[in-house]
Amino acid sequence: MDYKEKIAQALANAADMPAEQIEPMIEVPTDSAMGDYAFPCFRLAKEFRKAPPMIAAGIAEKLELPECVKEAKVVGAYINFYLDNARIIRDVLVDVTEKGEAFGSVDIGHGRNVCIDYSSINIAKPFHIGHLSTTVIGSSLYKIYKFLGYNPIGINHLGDWGTQFGKLITAYKMWGRRQDIEDNSISAMLALYVRFHDEAEKDESLNDTAREWFKKIEDGDAEALEIFNWFKEVTLKEVKVIYDMLGVEFDSYDGESFYNNKMQPIIDELRDKDMLEESDGAYVVRLGEEIPPCIILKTDGATLYSTRDLAAAFYRKKTYDFYKCLYVVAYQQDLHFKQWFKVVELMGYEWAKDLEHVSFGMVSLEGATLSTRKGNVVFLQDVLEKAVEKTRAIIDEKSPDLQNKDDVAKVVGVGAVVFDALSTARIKDSTFSFERVLNFDGETGPYVQYTHARCKSLLRRADFDYKNHEKDYSAIDNKEAFAIAKLLLGFGETVQRACEKSEPYLVTKHIIEIAKAMNRFYFEHRIISDDKAATAARLMVADCVSGVIKMGLGLLGVGAPERM
Numbered sequence: 001m002d003y004k005e006k007i008a009q010a011l012a013n014a015a016d017m018p019a020e021q022i023e024p025m026i027e028v029p030t031d032s033a034m035g036d037y038a039f040p041c042f043r044l045a046k047e048f049r050k051a052p053p054m055i056a057a058g059i060a061e062k063l064e065l066p067e068c069v070k071e072a073k074v075v076g077a078y079i080n081f082y083l084d085n086a087r088i089i090r091d092v093l094v095d096v097t098e099k100g101e102a103f104g105s106v107d108i109g110h111g112r113n114v115c116i117d118y119s120s121i122n123i124a125k126p127f128h129i130g131h132l133s134t135t136v137i138g139s140s141l142y143k144i145y146k147f148l149g150y151n152p153i154g155i156n157h158l159g160d161w162g163t164q165f166g167k168l169i170t171a172y173k174m175w176g177r178r179q180d181i182e183d184n185s186i187s188a189m190l191a192l193y194v195r196f197h198d199e200a201e202k203d204e205s206l207n208d209t210a211r212e213w214f215k216k217i218e219d220g221d222a223e224a225l226e227i228f229n230w231f232k233e234v235t236l237k238e239v240k241v242i243y244d245m246l247g248v249e250f251d252s253y254d255g256e257s258f259y260n261n262k263m264q265p266i267i268d269e270l271r272d273k274d275m276l277e278e279s280d281g282a283y284v285v286r287l288g289e290e291i292p293p294c295i296i297l298k299t300d301g302a303t304l305y306s307t308r309d310l311a312a313a314f315y316r317k318k319t320y321d322f323y324k325c326l327y328v329v330a331y332q333q334d335l336h337f338k339q340w341f342k343v344v345e346l347m348g349y350e351w352a353k354d355l356e357h358v359s360f361g362m363v364s365l366e367g368a369t370l371s372t373r374k375g376n377v378v379f380l381q382d383v384l385e386k387a388v389e390k391t392r393a394i395i396d397e398k399s400p401d402l403q404n405k406d407d408v409a410k411v412v413g414v415g416a417v418v419f420d421a422l423s424t425a426r427i428k429d430s431t432f433s434f435e436r437v438l439n440f441d442g443e444t445g446p447y448v449q450y451t452h453a454r455c456k457s458l459l460r461r462a463d464f465d466y467k468n469h470e471k472d473y474s475a476i477d478n479k480e481a482f483a484i485a486k487l488l489l490g491f492g493e494t495v496q497r498a499c500e501k502s503e504p505y506l507v508t509k510h511i512i513e514i515a516k517a518m519n520r521f522y523f524e525h526r527i528i529s530d531d532k533a534a535t536a537a538r539l540m541v542a543d544c545v546s547g548v549i550k551m552g553l554g555l556l557g558v559g560a561p562e563r564m
């Protein structure tokens with residue numbers, strides 16, 4: 001159903017040129033009065049040695065229109081093509097119906113593994129609103145890759161290494177209570193951590209104790225490891241609640257500590273390749289004029305975050321033989337990734353080009369609408385819970401008779417937050433506001449979900465087997481249905497583009513457009529009437545729209561309730 005391709009073929013025959021050369025020249029006019037596609041002849045002037053309008057007329061004369069085209073008109077140097085709308089609408093609807101959940105998917109990723117490093121939280125640290133983007137962008141990319149036939153591997157590269165764990169154990173041994181940590185998990189650990197810093201200002205020796213504890217973790221001391229692993233367990237148990245709310249999953253939780261015993265071979269290789277240079281007692285790899293050197297070993301011989309990332313990349317290459325390895329991490333770490341990617345490149349590995357930093361901007365909170373539990377951190381769980389609570393209140397007001405109000409409030413409330421986080425280009429900073437994300441009339445998750453539910457309600461209300469009923473497609477030969485058909489047709493291409501650019505928001509925008517087009521159609525045309533054949537055709541539109549919206553929401557990690 002590639003109309004452009006068909007038009008290119010027809011033009012190619014008429015102009016006696018290869019279709020591959022013609023196709024990229026075909027344009028989509030901004031004003032649809034000028035047709036759905038246009039072929040400008042300016043660039044052919046040299047070859048044909050004629051004035052462009054004459055070339056256009058000449059080609060048009062010989063043109064055999066493909067079936068999808070109703071009319072071709074020559075306007076100046078352009079040949080404008082008008083698609084046969086009724087036919088296209090029908091083709092698209094039939095295609096969506098036949099393909100179902102596979103509509104728009106192509107198996108371009110077959111046999112290709114893609115590692116996606118996302119969420120990657122830090123143990124014993126709050127899961128705050130700043131982690132929202134990495135979690136939902138990563139999870140959406142995971143679903144998009146899967147949709148396109150790839151085999152994605154979701155990795156939560158836990159921040160579970162560093163001297164702060166020595167501090168935490170010290171604080172726990174001095175002031176902590178087991179029960180408190182079991183009950184309040186991250187908050188309790190955070191409080192201990194804060195206390196450690198306060199007390200260490202007064203008593204320097206605490207830092208020595210912390211260093212000793214960290215050393216014990218490194219050396220595999222039983223008690224140190226027991227506490228350290230318990231901190232991990234408690235943290236993961238708490239964040240699991242959030243992951244469950246968001247419907248986010250991982251295939252691996254191998255974090256920084258996992259790579260402790262996997263760095264040496266890489267350090268050796270760097271040394272063998274003469275890439276390691278001493279600098280004030282530390283060891284670095286120089287990266288040229290533009291990029292500051294990448295530190296591999298600190299003065300005390302300790303490794304760094306980047307050393308572990310290097311080891312992780314080699315491990316992933318070996319384990320998954322990835323086609324691509326993505327890192328969904330905020331732009332504050334742009335330099336970090338640039339540096340160690342460059343190290344891999346300089347080591348001579350061509351797969352360095354397959355490492356991709358999927359960078360994103362900051363989310364800040366509008367006003368002080370949320371009380372913070374401790375310090376100035378806004379816990380993501382609080383944001384999600386508040387969104388659900390507010391949604392529940394809206395439902396009580398708008399649809400008092402709805403069943404399963406609590407379930408719907410969860411899907412809509414959480415969905416609204418996720419949808420919003422995926423609605424702008426990644427790199428933009430954004431401000432979160434409950435008023436905006438929960439606005440049922442804005443370009444929001446609830447708006448799109450509501451459109452889906454409205455389609456479902458039409459199908460329920462009509463209550464007849466439209467699929468097996470004869471359809472009068474002339475009832476949907478109108479510009480509103482045509483706009484819908486074009487958007488449905490472009491869905492798959494949009495998903496592919498979202499994948500190529502690692503930009504889930506392209507899918508978000510696309511389904512917003514579908515929802516808007518559906519609402520325009522609904523506003524202009526009565527869907528259910530006494531004319532069964534016409535009703536069947538219009539219900540088919542509603543059914544296809546709800547199906548594609550649901551798929552799109554699914555790719556974002558947002559649910560689509562049947563009723564709202």
Ligand code: ARG
Pocket residue numbers: 117120121122157158159309312327329
């Ligand atoms: N834990 C890190 C942070 O919160 C993010 C880790 C990202 N992944 C990676 N492989 N570096 O800043």
